[in-house]
Amino acid sequence: MIHPTAIIDPAAELAEDVQVGPYSIIGPDVTIGAGTVIASHVVIKGPTTIGKNNHIFQFASVGEDCQDKKYKGEPTRLEIGDDNIIRESVTIHRGTIQDNSLTKIGSRNLLMAYVHVAHDCIVGDDCIFANNASIAGHAQVGNGVILGGMTGVHQFCKIGSYAMTSGCSLVLKDIPAYIMVSGNPASARSMNFEGMKRRGWSKEVIASLRQAYKLLYRQGLTLEQALTELEALPSSSELQILIDSLKASERGITR
The missing domain is CATH 2.160.10.10 (Hexapeptide repeat proteins)
Incomplete structure (x- = not known):
């Protein structure tokens, strides 16, 4: 041996x-x-x-x-x-x-x-x-x-669970859970929905996270405003992972 x-x-x-x-x-x-x-x-x-x-x-x-x-x-x-x-x-x-x-x-x-x-x-x-x-x-x-x-x-920097970066990404801020980023500096592109499907997550959970992504990145909300909206959504353990990663951010999130 x-x-x-x-x-x-x-x-x-x-x-x-x-x-x-x-x-x-x-x-x-x-x-x-x-x-x-x-x-x-x-x-x-x-x-x-x-x-x-x-x-x-x-x-x-x-x-x-x-x-x-x-x-x-x-x-x-x-x-x-x-x-x-x-x-x-x-x-x-x-x-x-x-x-x-x-x-x-x-x-x-x-x-x-x-x-x-x-x-x-x-x-x-x-x-x-x-x-x-x-x-x-x-x-x-x-x-x-x-x-x-x-x-x-x-x-x-903090990178939330199930997040993903593309090749040659430069991460300067925190990446929330599930978020896919790319670029220099890195910016958010989408959520890792394909990864969710591979893990067998239900359509309802994926739809909820898709709605969460739109609230966080497409509505022009501040992080505090987005958190308020996210916490009003139907609760799930998967959504809570996203919320927890946002609350843990100290450097600001990748936008």
Whole structure:
């Protein structure tokens, strides 16, 4: 399971069936769960906790010190869930004490080649970050989000669940849940209605969210006015996800 050229610190904790490829380096304060595969030439530094059944491909750098100039070597953390695919040359940095000292990635995510997840970022479950997508420090990404290739996300931005960006988008403000954006700077184009159909959501729920999109983007309302109108619509858990993402915005939403 462990290639003889791999270097694993005695203080690292690896489940019995973890596979580690040639020339990979795993430092102290690293915990890796069962079924995880570490390919060749991977570097993992701690404190880092990696869950079960992840696959980390060659040349990835996981749990490295962040690039924030305020960082002075404090013991910050990285947490990664289960069933993630982390492709070639992905870089994921630990947090800083200026935030919660934590970078966190959920489960069942696909991070394609050359993706960068900066310090203090929080990523949910079931996301896809296409090649070269990068999220800057303190960004928060919900569940089921798709970032197109070469998307750049400004620090402190929040991307709501099931949102989507096209390739080469530059995200400078928060993206509400479900919203599809593109451009430099990114602007809203529609909602991810096709994704809703694929998830088996009812026609009634999709119609409600379509109405919500028109209220938010087509009626010339302020965010506060739109929220009032949205909260008057028939309630559903799906609509509440949108409302919650709007209320959580601190940078203003992508229009």
